[in-house]
Each structure stands twice: as structure tokens, then as C-alpha cells.
Amino acid sequence: MTAVLALLSRFDRALLAVLEVICIALFAAITGILTLNIVVRFFPVMSMHWFDEILEMLYGALVFYGAAAVWVAHEHFSVGDWLSKRLPGKRSRLVYRFLVEACSLVFIAIFFKYSLDLTLGTTEMTTAFAMPKSWLYACMPITGAIMVIYSVKNMLLELRAIVRDDDTVPTS
Amino acid sequence: MLTLAIFGVLLALLILDVPIAVAIGLTAVIFFVGQGQAAFLALLPQRMYFGTTGFTLLAIPFFILAGNLMNTGGVTHRIFRFARALVGHIAGGLGQVAVVSSMIFSGMSGSAVADAAGLGQIQHKAMVEAGYRPKISAAIVASASTIGPVIPPSIPFVLYGAITSVSVARLFLAGAIPGVTMGIAMMIAIAFMAGPRGLPKDEKANLTEIWESFKAAFWPLMAPFLIIGGITTGFFTATEASVIASLYAGVLGFAYRDLKLADLPRILFASLKQSCGLMFIIATANFFGWFTIFERIPDALIMQLTALGTNQTQFLWIVIGVVLVLGCFLEGNAIFLITLPIFMKICPLFDVDMINFGVVMTLLIMIGNLTPPVGMCLFAVESFARTGIWVLALECLPYLVAILVVTILCAFVPDIALWLPNLVMGPMP
Numbered sequence: 353m354t355a356v357l358a359l360l361s362r363f364d365r366a367l368l369a370v371l372e373v374i375c376i377a378l379f380a381a382i383t384g385i386l387t388l389n390i391v392v393r394f395f396p397v398m399s400m401h402w403f404d405e406i407l408e409m410l411y412g413a414l415v416f417y418g419a420a421a422v423w424v425a426h427e428h429f430s431v432g433d434w435l436s437k438r439l440p441g442k443r444s445r446l447v448y449r450f451l452v453e454a455c456s457l458v459f460i461a462i463f464f465k466y467s468l469d470l471t472l473g474t475t476e477m478t479t480a481f482a483m484p485k486s487w488l489y490a491c492m493p494i495t496g497a498i499m500v501i502y503s504v505k506n507m508l509l510e511l512r513a514i515v516r517d518d519d520t521v522p523t524s
Numbered sequence: 525m526l527t528l529a530i531f532g533v534l535l536a537l538l539i540l541d542v543p544i545a546v547a548i549g550l551t552a553v554i555f556f557v558g559q560g561q562a563a564f565l566a567l568l569p570q571r572m573y574f575g576t577t578g579f580t581l582l583a584i585p586f587f588i589l590a591g592n593l594m595n596t597g598g599v600t601h602r603i604f605r606f607a608r609a610l611v612g613h614i615a616g617g618l619g620q621v622a623v624v625s626s627m628i629f630s631g632m633s634g635s636a637v638a639d640a641a642g643l644g645q646i647q648h649k650a651m652v653e654a655g656y657r658p659k660i661s662a663a664i665v666a667s668a669s670t671i672g673p674v675i676p677p678s679i680p681f682v683l684y685g686a687i688t689s690v691s692v693a694r695l696f697l698a699g700a701i702p703g704v705t706m707g708i709a710m711m712i713a714i715a716f717m718a719g720p721r722g723l724p725k726d727e728k729a730n731l732t733e734i735w736e737s738f739k740a741a742f743w744p745l746m747a748p749f750l751i752i753g754g755i756t757t758g759f760f761t762a763t764e765a766s767v768i769a770s771l772y773a774g775v776l777g778f779a780y781r782d783l784k785l786a787d788l789p790r791i792l793f794a795s796l797k798q799s800c801g802l803m804f805i806i807a808t809a810n811f812f813g814w815f816t817i818f819e820r821i822p823d824a825l826i827m828q829l830t831a832l833g834t835n836q837t838q839f840l841w842i843v844i845g846v847v848l849v850l851g852c853f854l855e856g857n858a859i860f861l862i863t864l865p866i867f868m869k870i871c872p873l874f875d876v877d878m879i880n881f882g883v884v885m886t887l888l889i890m891i892g893n894l895t896p897p898v899g900m901c902l903f904a905v906e907s908f909a910r911t912g913i914w915v916l917a918l919e920c921l922p923y924l925v926a927i928l929v930v931t932i933l934c935a936f937v938p939d940i941a942l943w944l945p946n947l948v949m950g951p952m953p
Contacts (some may be wrong), residue, residue, distance in 0.1 A: 375800070455542045
């Protein structure tokens with residue numbers, strides 16, 4: 353089991369590194385296009401009719417890949433765990449944390465299901481590049497799948513902790 | 525009744541420590557399914573996608589990056605040194621320096637938490653070394669950091685503009701006078717506390733020291749003029765200004781040799797995670813906002829308010845009360861995302877100016893940053909001051925009162941905020 357956890361931890365780091373590269377590349381592209389747009393306004397050497405469309409695609413992808421990185425790192429914003437400390441007994445605290453993870457999994461699973469339906473079902477094309485809108489939406493099911501996998505992983509770790517009655521098991 | 529049930533479920537999920545983005549989205553899901561309208565869940569991804577890809581919202585990661593670059597790039601030290609030479613000798617000494625340096629830093633950064641976590645550490649260290657008790661120093665640092673999003677540029681103003689479709693440039697200008705007033709009110713509060721708290725002060729700096737520190741801080745001091753000047757003269761939009769701000773912060777960091785190329789990926793990714801965490805909340809809040817409109821919650825509230833014969837003054841007091849209570853439990857941007865779709869429908873009914881309302885809402889969420897159990901600036905300062913959240917919150921009280929007085933003034937005297945944008949950009953059409 354320890355070997356499996358070590359392997360998972362290595363996989364987490366590798367996935368985070370990949371998401372880091374994707375996010376930085378998308379952000380660099382957005383910065384470049386926005387800067388180019390300012391320059392072209394004063395030196396109109398080229399048309400930027402594609403500006404809105406490409407920015408929308410890049411920013412949409414950045415938001416969802418970035419959110420997946422936050423999810424993997426278990427750094428999403430929350431009010432703070434000040435309630436579980438007041439619960440009596442180790443096991444009740446573990447069950448409470450398991451239920452919180454379950455809430456996240458339910459929502460992310462719904463998001464994944466409907467974003468996949470949208471991506472596979474859309475027949476719309478973008479205006480400037482005439483490319484399928486499914487390309488724009490693809491970031492949602494991909495990142496949704498990552499988040500579902502990590503929610504399941506966190507729940508399994510919480511479940512393991514409940515069985516062992518050990519609240520020191522990290523979930524990320 | 526439905527409204528109460530919706531907000532009850534939302535608040536319960538948040539208090540249970542469910543991630544904010546999930547709590548907001550799941551509440552809408554629960555009520556759609558519970559009312560037999562599960563088919564509408566198909567709109568969830570579309571609403572989330574288009575809730576985040578607005579051009580105005582692009583400013584958020586860039587302003588967060590600008591703040592993080594300035595905190596790493598030595599800009600904060602220069603600003604602090606200049607403020608110390610300027611006001612370190614007046615009653616409250618380094619406390620006054622903390623407020624003035626926060627006001628200057630606010631002209632470049634748009635996030636209170638970034639100010640508290642970056643510049644705040646320098647301020648706190650200097651005050652403790654000068655003999656301030658840690659809890660007093662931490663309270664001043666936490667309170668001063670809330671000036672950040674009121675003085676432009678400001679992330680809450682960007683968000684408010686994106687939700688309500690009012691001009692972000694106008695909002696930026698409207699925040700200037702209330703932000704400076706807030707700083708002055710806090711300086712007065714510190715001067716009053718200086719005697720009873722025994723706050724030490726510096727020797728008065730001579731002109732050479734002031735000039736030297738001014739020269740060292742000259743380029744960082746020019747950033748607000750570049751950002752606000754660029755927007756108001758039409759050279760660039762608020763979103764483009766955020767790109768300029770982060771590029772400028774990066775150039776300054778490299779020019780001062782405090783920022784290394786090897787640091788960039790780490791700072792970039794940290795800023796992006798911070799931004800995307802917030803943007804994911806915005807995404808689910810867009811679905812939640814649409815759900816509240818679909819359920820006609822604003823209409824129900826309007827009917828309730830008109831039936832009670834509510835006038836503008838009473839409405840504003842209700843808003844102040846509601847946002848202050850929510851501020852104890854929710855992060856500021858989440859309050860915007862949850863309440864604005866409702867408030868923006870009610871404001872025109874009571875003839876409330878949407879620009880001034882944005883300033884008042886921002887001031888209110890800044891108070892929320894200082895009120896426990898969930899006060900983001902308290903958390904940021906507590907992470908390095910280690911005084912305990914409740915001790916810190918109690919010590920913040922005098923400054924909180926100062927901010928509240930400014931907030932109430934702005935709410936009922938709209939000209940305080942509206943004078944500058946009307947002067948520079950002309951009256952609202």
C-alpha cells in the first residue's frame with residue numbers, strides 16, 4: 353500500500369508539472385495577444401478580427417486547466433475547516449471529511465457529465481476561424497475528468513483513514 | 525421562503541467547509557433537482573464557460589501577477605522606505621507608515637490579500653523590531669491592506685464591472701477619493717491609539733533622506749499614473765492596463781535585480797492558481813446567478829421591499845446589514861457573485877447609482893476581510909504574525925470603525941465617490 357501511495361504521489365507531481373506548463377503557455381499566449389492588440393491599435397499593420405475568439409478560447413482553457421491544478425493540489429478556496437476540530441472522536445472527524453469530499457465529487461461528476469455531452473453534441477462553428485465549438489468546450493470534460501479522478505482518490509484515502517481510524521493520512 | 529431555503533443551504537455547505545465553488549454550484553443543482561427541473565443542469569457547463577471568458581475578467585490574473593511580482597521584486601521595500609521618510613515621525617510612527625505605504629502600493633496592486641501577504645510582512649517585521657506588540661502591529665497591517673482594492677486598480681471593481689456591465693474605468697476613478705479618505709480615517713484612528721498603546725515613532729527625516737527615498741521609489745510611484753492615466757486617456761482598456769501593470773512590475777523587478785528569471789515560473793504558476801481558483805468560483809457563481817434569476821428571486825425581493833414601503837435609505841441600510849453579516853462567513857468576491865445578480869435588479873428601483881453602489885459594496889467586503897471567523901486579510905496576516913485570529917480581530921476594531929464610518933459616508937453622500945469620475949469622464953449618460 354505504501355508503494356502504491358508513493359507511486360500516486362509521483363503521479364500527482366508529474367500531473368501538476370504538466371498542468372503548470374499548459375497554464376503558463378496559455379497565459380503567455382494571452383499576454384502576447386493582448387500586447388499585440390495595444391500595439392496594433394497605434395500601428396495598424398494587421399487586422400485583429402480574430403482577437404476576441406482566440407482570447408476566449410485561450411482564457412477558457414486557462415481557467416479550467418488552472419482550476420484542475422488547484423483541485424489536484426487540494427488548494428481550492430473554502431471557508432476553512434473549523435468545524436471538524438470541534439467534533440468528538442477521530443472517526444467522526446474522518447466521516448465528516450469523507451462527506452465533504454463526497455459533496456465535491458457529486459458536483460464535479462455532474463459538471464463532467466454535462467460538459468462531455470455539450471462537447472460531443474455541439475455542431476456550432478466559431479465565427480472567425482470557422483472551427484468546431486467543441487474545441488473550445490473540450491477543456492471542460494478533460495479537466496472535469498481529472499477532478500473526478502482526484503475526488504475519487506481523495507475519498508478512497510479518507511475511507512482508508514476511516515477503516516484504520518487514522519486521521520493523519522494526507523489527501524493530497 | 526424559497527430565497528431563505530436557498531441561502532440557508534448555501535451557507536450550510538460553506539460552513540461545512542465544502543469548497544466555495546462547489547457549494548455555490550451544488551446549491552443550484554440541489555434546488556433544480558429538488559424541484560423536478562433536472563433538465564436545466566444541461567446548461568451548467570455553458571453557463572460556467574461563458575461566465576469566465578468575458579474580456580473584463582481577463583484583468584484578474586494580470587493584476588494578481590502584478591501584485592506578486594512587486595512583492596518579490598523589491599518594489600515593496602522601496603515604497604516602505606519612502607513612506608517611512610515621509611510620515612514615520614508623526615504620532616503612531618510606523619503604523620502611519622504602514623497605512624501610507626499601503627495607499628501607495630494600492631496604486632499598483634488590486635488585491636487586499638496580496639497586500640497583506642507581501643507588503644504586510646515587511647510592515648509587520650519593521651514594527652515588531654521597533655518595539656510594537658505583535659498583535660498591535662498585525663492589526664494595523666491587516667487593516668491597512670484593505671485599502672488596496674478601494675484605490676485603483678482593483679480586482680473587486682473589475683469583477684463588479686463584469687457582473688453589472690458598468691464602466692470599470694469609471695469605477696476605478698470612483699474608488700480614488702473613498703480609498704484616500706479610508707487611509708486618512710485609519711491614520712486618525714492610529715494617532716488616537718498611539719498614546720494609550722504607547723506606539724513609538726521615528727525621528728523626523730531630513731529633506732535629503734526624503735529625496736533619496738523618493739528617487740529610489742520613483743518608478744514604482746509612477747505605476748498608478750501609467751495605469752489610471754492610460755485608461756482615462758483611452759490609450760488602453762482596464763484589461764489591457766492590467767497587462768501593462770504586470771509587464772511594468774516585471775521590468776522593475778529585473779531592473780532592480782531583485783527578480784530572477786528562474787523565479788518567474790514559480791511566481792507565474794502561483795498567480796495563475798490563485799486566479800483560476802477565483803475564476804472557477806466565478807464560473808459556478810454564474811450558474812447560480814442564472815438560477816436565482818430563473819427562480820425570480822430578485823422579483824420576489826422587490827415585491828417584498830415595495831410592500832414594506834422601503835425607501836432608498838432603508839434599502840441601503842439593509843444592504844449594509846446583509847453584506848456585513850455575509851462578510852463574517854464568506855470571501856468578498858463570493859459575496860459579489862452571490863448578491864450582485866439580485867442587488868443589481870433592485871438598485872434602479874430605489875434610484876441607487878450603480879457606480880457608487882460598487883464603491884460601497886467594495887468597502888463593505890473590505891470590512892468582511894477583517895471580521896472572523898472568515899476574514900481573508902486576518903488569515904493572511906495571521907499566517908506570519910501568529911497572534912490568533914480572534915485576538916487580531918479584536919485589535920482591528922478601532923480601524924474597522926474608521927472604515928465603517930467612511931463606508932456609511934460614501935453610501936449616503938454619493939458625490940464623494942462620483943465627483944472624480946464625473947469630472948474626468950463627464951456625467952453618466
